[in-house]
Amino acid sequence: SPFRRSPFFELTRFDRGKEGGSMSASAPSSTGTKISNSERKDRSIRLWGERGQLALEQGHVCVLRATVLATEVLKNLVLPGVGTFTIVDNARVTERDLGNNFFVTQASIGEPRCREVTRLLLELNDEVKGNFVDEDPATKIEEDPDFFGRFSAVIATDLAEPLLLKLAAILWGKNIPLFVGKAYGMIGAWRNVLPEVCIVESRPEYSKENYRLDNPFPQLREFVDKYDLDSCTHPFLPVTEEKQPDGTWKDTGTGRVVVPKAHSHMPAFTLLIKVLDMWKANHGGTPPQTSAEKDAFKVLFDDLQLSQIQDEENFVEAKTLARHAYAPFDVSSEVRSLFADDKAAPTSSCTSPFWLVVRGLRLFVDNEGGGRLPLSGNLPDMHADTKSYIALQNLYREQAQRDTAAVVAHVQKVLADMGQPPDLVAQDEIALMCRNAAHIRMVRTRSLSEEYSRPNSEEWGWMLDMPEEFPHHLYVLLRAAERYRVLFGAYPGSTQPMEDGDVDRYKEVVSQLCSEMGVQASSFGDDILHEVVRYGASELHSMAAAMGGVGAQEVTKVLMKQFIPANGTFVFNGVSGKNALCHF
Numbered sequence: 001s002p003f004r005r006s007p008f009f010e011l012t013r014f015d016r017g018k019e020g021g022s023m024s025a026s027a028p029s030s031t032g033t034k035i036s037n038s039e040r041k042d043r044s045i046r047l048w049g050e051r052g053q054l055a056l057e058q059g060h061v062c063v064l065r066a067t068v069l070a071t072e073v074l075k076n077l078v079l080p081g082v083g084t085f086t087i088v089d090n091a092r093v094t095e096r097d098l099g100n101n102f103f104v105t106q107a108s109i110g111e112p113r114c115r116e117v118t119r120l121l122l123e124l125n126d127e128v129k130g131n132f133v134d135e136d137p138a139t140k141i142e143e144d145p146d147f148f149g150r151f152s153a154v155i156a157t158d159l160a161e162p163l164l165l166k167l168a169a170i171l172w173g174k175n176i177p178l179f180v181g182k183a184y185g186m187i188g189a190w191r192n193v194l195p196e197v198c199i200v201e202s203r204p205e206y207s208k209e210n211y212r213l214d215n216p217f218p219q220l221r222e223f224v225d226k227y228d229l230d231s232c233t234h235p236f237l238p239v240t241e242e243k244q245p246d247g248t249w250k251d252t253g254t255g256r257v258v259v260p261k262a263h264s265h266m267p268a269f270t271l272l273i274k275v276l277d278m279w280k281a282n283h284g285g286t287p288p289q290t291s292a293e294k295d296a297f298k299v300l301f302d303d304l305q306l307s308q309i310q311d312e313e314n315f316v317e318a319k320t321l322a323r324h325a326y327a328p329f330d331v332s333s334e335v336r337s338l339f340a341d342d343k344a345a346p347t348s349s350c351t352s353p354f355w356l357v358v359r360g361l362r363l364f365v366d367n368e369g370g371g372r373l374p375l376s377g378n379l380p381d382m383h384a385d386t387k388s389y390i391a392l393q394n395l396y397r398e399q400a401q402r403d404t405a406a407v408v409a410h411v412q413k414v415l416a417d418m419g420q421p422p423d424l425v426a427q428d429e430i431a432l433m434c435r436n437a438a439h440i441r442m443v444r445t446r447s448l449s450e451e452y453s454r455p456n457s458e459e460w461g462w463m464l465d466m467p468e469e470f471p472h473h474l475y476v477l478l479r480a481a482e483r484y485r486v487l488f489g490a491y492p493g494s495t496q497p498m499e500d501g502d503v504d505r506y507k508e509v510v511s512q513l514c515s516e517m518g519v520q521a522s523s524f525g526d527d528i529l530h531e532v533v534r535y536g537a538s539e540l541h542s543m544a545a546a547m548g549g550v551g552a553q554e555v556t557k558v559l560m561k562q563f564i565p566a567n568g569t570f571v572f573n574g575v576s577g578k579n580a581l582c583h584f
Contacts, residue, residue, distance in 0.1 A: 020114060020132040023122050044080045051432075052201070052560040053081065057127075059559040060084040062151040064137040064167075065091070065158040066117040068539040069183040071103045072548025073155060074117075077555060078124045085121075086131040086151070088140055089114040100541040138163055145170045153177045153555055161452075161482045168193055168448035177558050180448070181551045184481065185535025186574035187474045188547040192554055192565050193448050198354040199441040200433055201562045209380075210329035210373055210438060211396075213272050214287060219395050224273045227266050229304060234262035236387040249306065259306045267384040267392050268318040272325040275300050275318070288326040298322050313383035321380070331365060331373060334441055339365075341442070349418070353425040357433045358440070360411035364403065367410075373437040374403035404434045445567050446583075455584050457518045464523035471571040471578050473523060477532050480510040491537035503533050543574050 045053050059082050063070045066089045074085055093108040093116055101117070108116040114132035122130045133140075137156075140147050141163055148154055154171055156164060156178065164180065171178045171193070178193040216224065226235040232249070233239070241249040241260045251258045276287060279297055288297040301319040305312045331339075339362040343350040348359070365371060377400030379393050408430050412422045433440060463470035484492050484506055492506040507529055514521040550570060557563045572579040 020112070020134040022129065022131040023118050041081065048203075048556075048560055048562050049201075052562050055560045055562075056556065057081055057083045059152040060086070060150065061555065061559075062086045062088065062148065062154045064140075064154065064156045065089045066101075066103075066113045067157045067183075068100045068541060068544040069181050069547055069551070070155060070157045071101055071117050071121065072544045073157075073181065073551040073555065074121055075103070075124065076548055076552030078121050078128050078130075080556070081125055081127060082559070084129040084131065085118075086133060087114040087118055088133040088135060088137045089117075090134055090136040100539055100544065102541070141167050141170070148176060149174055151176060152559055153179060155179045155181065155551070155555065157181045157183075161486055165449055165452065171195075172447050177555075178448070179551060179555055181547055182478055183539045183544040183547050184478060185532065185538055185540065186543060187478060187532075187535070188543050188550075188572035188574060189475065189478055189569060190547060190551050190554065190566075191448075191569040192443075192445055192558070192567070194443055194445045194558065194565060194567075195447075197443045197558050197561065197565055198352070199443065199557075199561050199564055200354070200436055202436070202439045202441045202564050203562060204439055207439065208329065209324070209378060210375060211269065211324050211379075212329075212372065212375065213269060213325045214276065214328040215370075216273055217399050219399065220273075223392065223395055224270050227270050227274070229263070229266075229271075229274060232260045232262040234266065234385075234388075236385055236391075237262040237265060259312060261385075263306055264312045264314060265383070265385040265388065266314055267388050268314050268321055268382045269379075269392060270388075271301065271304075271315060271318040272321060275304070276325045287328075294322070294326055297326055317382050329372065329438070331371070332438065335361075335373070335438065338440065338442055351418070351420060351424065353429055354433075354440075354442075356411055356414060356425050357407070357430050359414050360407045360430070361433070361437055363410040363414075364407045368406045369403070374407060374434040375400040376435045376438070377401075378435075400434070404431050407434050441564055443565050443567050451584050455517045460582060460584065461517075461519040464519055467523075467528070468576070469578070471573045471580055472582055472584075473528070474571050474573060475569060475582060475584060476513065476517065476519070477510065477524070477528065480506065480513045481532060481537070483513055484509045493533035493536035498533070498536065503530055506533055540574075543572075546574070547572065 041053060044056075061074075061077060061082060061084070063074060063085060066087050070087075074087075077085065089112075091113045093104045093111050093113050095109060097104050097113065098106065098109070103117045103120040104113065105116070105120075112132070112134045114134055118130040118132040122128060137159065148167075148170060154167070154176060156167060157180075159167065168178055172195050175195045177195075177197065180191040180193065182189045212220070227233060231239070231243075232241075239260055239262050240252060241258055242252050243249050248257050249260050250256060275297070278300065279288060280286065288294045298319050301315045301322070302310050305315045338344060338358050341355075341358075342348060343352070343355040344358045344362060346359075348355070350356075361373065365373060375396060377397045379396055382389065384392075408427055411425055411430055415422055415424055460472050463472045464476070467473045481491055487509065488505065492502045510524055510529065511521040514524075550572075554565055557565045566581055568581045568583045570579065570581050
């Protein structure tokens with residue numbers, strides 16, 4: 001089990017003062033049951049590839065306060081192999097921590113929580129480096145803002161609202177992603193604060209590829225013309241059958257009616273281009289447009305089959321792929337928004353490799369591409385003879401290389417015009433963006449200060465009256481609990497024993513916050529207010545574990561620049577299971 005604990009550690013102090021220290025696991029378990037790093041990486045690489053794994057291993061994550069949620073997030077980052085993490089926390093381990101934090105022990109009571117959590121987290125992966133800073137995060141935020149400049153991302157789980165806003169402003173100015181998480185009783189929330197994250201490999205679940213079947217490039221047209229449906233001409237398969245006057249084909253040896261192998265092994269793309277040519281010839285040069293025309297287009301593939309039961313796999317595949325012929329690939333609105341961004345403008349001085357390649361892609365689309373993005377070079381599996389499929393695959397791969405070379409030329413021209421060296425953007429990086437050009441994305445969230453000062457309450461305020469369907473009301477309640485903490489020095493209901501006036505004071509804070517947000521305080525009944533006070537800011541491990549999975553997933557996306565990070569606040573109702581990505 002990867003959770004198996006090993007006593008073999010070496011501790012290196014890099015500052016005997018408040019800075020704390022760094023740790024690393026130094027010896028393997030002697031039981032032989034520990035998962036090797038090669039096995040662990042193999043699992044990770046299957047999900048996000050070697051490039052994503054390398055980016056993860058180069059990441060350095062800072063966590064402010066080693067709360068239960070924070071340690072659950074870190075656990076999910078350490079296991080796949082995040083490079084380094086640093087915990088900043090001046091708290092000492094208490095008996096309360098033993099009840100919900102799996103990364104402290106009975107022997108940890110009274111010890112620095114940051115050190116104990118770091119020590120036990122590192123047992124999960126001996127290639128990860130962990131640092132701890134035994135200091136109040138507030139001190140770092142107030143007195144040493146440059147401290148945060150070294151990190152790839154910062155995670156805050158238990159900061160008072162004024163400190164959180166100050167931290168967010170510091171990181172926003174440094175273009176460092178901030179992640180804000182909360183596990184509060186049966187309420188969970190996670191907010192990505194991203195000044196700008198550029199995603200090259202967004203890995204969409206459903207990918208619409210650009211195959212240029214409606215307008216074949218010259219080499220593809222030449223390839224398709226080598227095939228003929230009437231005579232069953234095939235460049236790689238000789239015709240051994242004989243065509244009869246009635247249109248059927250017979251085996252010359254047995255005399256049986258058969259379907260020529262050459263006919264049933266023509267690649268689906270070849271069939272699509274030929275059938276589209278036939279359709280255009282009979283419809284004034286236009287492809288199928290209406291639903292009825294598209295259905296009629298698909299019927300042609302049935303009519304052209306020689307099998308009486310219409311079971312030729314290549315024709316069946318072509319019929320399935322018909323949309324790629326009559327619905328040609330268009331540049332998506334997301335990619336066009338990148339082309340229109342100020343950083344991609346001809347006068348932009350931005351030297352970010354991502355934006356320089358975006359400029360090159362836009363120039364390609366406007367020139368050589370004729371309104372189309374570069375080919376990715378990918379082909380779907382299809383029923384065909386091996387030589388035909390390999391030849392077709394090579395055609396697409398070679399055309400993708402030509403498209404990439406054109407984009408490289410545009411990027412180098414842009415660099416020359418800017419007075420930048422031609423190798424500022426690696427050609428491998430340009431090739432990667434060309435392969436993924438249809439799915440490149442950029443995420444910019446609202447800043448935290450903008451959300452707090454100008455909430456979009458007109459868009460979600462009405463949802464507060466439907467708490468059974470939408471969890472937006474929980475966001476307001478969490479914000480009110482944070483405000484209560486600032487005003488009264490503790491969360492509502494967190495003192496023991498609970499004070500009778502907590503509910504009344506909390507109700508007043510909710511009312512004031514609703515007034516500031518422009519929503520109705522009457523949406524919050526006494527039952528839900530009592531419930532939040534009863535939570536007393538407790539971090540239940542089950543909720544922290546669930547939100548830790550959500551949070552680690554978002555951090556991983558940003559570190560690897562793969563998949564698409566959430567743009568908004570994820571709110572989870574642990575009682576009903578309702579959740580939503582909200583834009584506050």
